[in-house]
Amino acid sequence: MGLSGGGCMVFGCLSLILMIYILPFAALSLAAVGGSQVKASIGALFVPAIYKTDSAGYTLINSTSIFFRLLLRDDAYQMGVYYNDLILKFSHLENKTSAVPIATYTLPGFYQKGNDHGSTIDRSDYVEAAGFSWEEASRNVSEVVLRVDLATAVRFKYAWWKSKRHTILAQSDVKVSTTTGNKVAQKDIRLRSSTQHHSGVHYKGFIAFSLAFYILVSIVWFISIFFTCRDD
Known part of the structure; x- marks a missing residue:
């Protein structure tokens, strides 16, 4: 077996933190837009x-x-x-x-x-x-x-x-x-x-960076969960 149930619980908490990232992403996205969109x-x-x-x-x-x-x-x-x-x-x-x-x-x-x-x-x-x-x-x-x-x-x-x-x-x-x-x-x-x-340039740059960061963190999270909680 992989790590104990406690270990999986830790990574479950980390996944929750990852999902919570959506909240500031939404807030910052809304703050970045302006009438120029x-x-x-x-x-x-x-x-x-x-x-x-x-x-x-x-x-x-x-x-x-x-x-x-x-x-x-x-x-x-x-x-x-x-x-x-x-x-x-x-x-x-x-x-x-x-x-x-x-x-x-x-x-x-x-x-x-x-x-x-x-x-x-x-x-x-x-x-x-x-x-x-x-x-x-x-x-x-x-x-x-x-x-x-x-x-x-x-x-x-x-x-x-x-x-x-x-x-x-x-x-x-x-x-x-x-x-x-x-x-x-x-x-x-x-x-x-x-x-x-005119916040268009800054807004598009922020969105591109946020999406790239979110995808990268998601990949790392899935790999970590797989190797931590998988069966032998």
Whole structure:
């Protein structure tokens, strides 16, 4: 026989200590994340009121709507995200310093489930720009520039634990063609902010180190248990 039952009990206690490692791992993981793990983008934006049907002029569709597609990506490893209400504000950018608010959209808070490779939520909807003249804004120009602002707060979830709240304030300018009514850029437009805590590099390094350490300790533990408690 191997070591006595007492010896196996010792290693059983060590295994318990190993499992307890998960607790500080979760705590440190949640402490390492920040708002920069959530990335918001505008995938599509369409304003039917400025759609030009021919070179002679504009056919103003009787609509004040702004149709958009919002993408929310969670890059936190195996962590879900609780969102407060998301507020999108659309403004007409007359020049580099003057932005006129024209519409506000509120998306009720929700939970985004995480996974090993990040997760993305796709929300498509529209908002009314009441009291704004698209005809004047699009007259004699090839593009209309809209500024999109996003404001929300998030909490990350790992297993049964949640992080503190992180405020996210992000924005970007979206050029809309007066020929097609669609955003000019073919790619998604990232909403960016300088106010978020950019902890992405430190967070990914911590996760990589923690996983490597956990795997190494687990291997040593299994080998120790095998040689200590096995029969002759």
